[in-house]
Amino acid sequence: MIALILLLSGCAAGRTDEAAAPGELVIGRSITIDSQVLGETRRINIYTPPGHGPEGPPLPVLYMPDGGMQEDFHHITGIVQVLTGNGTMRPFLVVGIENTERRRDLTGPTSDPEDRKIAPRVGGSAAFRRFLREELMPQIQQRHRITGETAIVGESLAGLFVMETFFVEPALFDTYVAIDPSVWWDRGALAREAAARLQQPGQPPRTLYVATSDERDMQEGVQAIVGALGQAAVPGVRWHHEPMPEERHSTIFHAAALRAFCKLFGPAAAAL
Numbered sequence: 001m002i003a004l005i006l007l008l009s010g011c012a013a014g015r016t017d018e019a020a021a022p023g024e025l026v027i028g029r030s031i032t033i034d035s036q037v038l039g040e041t042r043r044i045n046i047y048t049p050p051g052h053g054p055e056g057p058p059l060p061v062l063y064m065p066d067g068g069m070q071e072d073f074h075h076i077t078g079i080v081q082v083l084t085g086n087g088t089m090r091p092f093l094v095v096g097i098e099n100t101e102r103r104r105d106l107t108g109p110t111s112d113p114e115d116r117k118i119a120p121r122v123g124g125s126a127a128f129r130r131f132l133r134e135e136l137m138p139q140i141q142q143r144h145r146i147t148g149e150t151a152i153v154g155e156s157l158a159g160l161f162v163m164e165t166f167f168v169e170p171a172l173f174d175t176y177v178a179i180d181p182s183v184w185w186d187r188g189a190l191a192r193e194a195a196a197r198l199q200q201p202g203q204p205p206r207t208l209y210v211a212t213s214d215e216r217d218m219q220e221g222v223q224a225i226v227g228a229l230g231q232a233a234v235p236g237v238r239w240h241h242e243p244m245p246e247e248r249h250s251t252i253f254h255a256a257a258l259r260a261f262c263k264l265f266g267p268a269a270a271a272l
Helices: 002-020 073-085 125-143 157-168 185-198 216-232 252-265
Strands: 029-035 040-047 059-064 093-097 146-155 175-179 206-212 237-243
Touching: 029 125, 040 073, 040 125, 059 073, 059 125, 073 093, 073 252, 093 125, 125 146, 125 157, 146 157, 146 252, 157 175, 157 185, 157 206, 175 252, 185 216, 206 216, 206 252, 216 237, 237 252
Parallel strands: 059 093, 059 146, 146 175, 175 206, 206 237
Antiparallel strands: 029 040, 040 093
């Protein structure tokens, strides 16, 4: 009897030790790109939905600035995982671009001296867009089975980059999700130029979803852009403005991304 008790105790201890052993929690993988455009090495974090391995069906791609592990990668991939799991969103490959100099990469040129105070270097959005187009997107195409469908999501200054890209390089993505975009940049130049840019010939079909919080600076610029979109009525350009006055700038990203992904990326996406 004593021997049996000792044996059972040993088994229990073994199970406890095994259960307590540390393990890795893996939600994706990271790669690095030695960027000739930016002159630096950039870390890229990639999330693949469960069941979509190398031999699985090709996936559309959702790109996100602010995509570092200590930035917004976890919570955006969490939304994608939940919505994909419950069938309210199609599976997407999520590509997060980790920041090195955020305010340099996500802002365009500015004539406002106050804007230049936010960082030692600003105004690098054109180079960052070139990095996406010439270096990152070809790498993703080479490494993963993807469809031709692309989207980008960003909030605050990343939202500004999304909005700027929608106007200055409209064919780069199919879908643009801008959440509380900082369109006050350069004294609201993007809003002032929106109507003229929409009148340029050869506008490609694309979709814009923009959400705003209770921040007045964000609301005013977006309202001007929305007005220009409504007046231009460009064929093939779909857009939706989602006012969320119950949210602050610091709280809107998660709630707005959830709404946007359901509306835009559902199995049968609703009309905007």
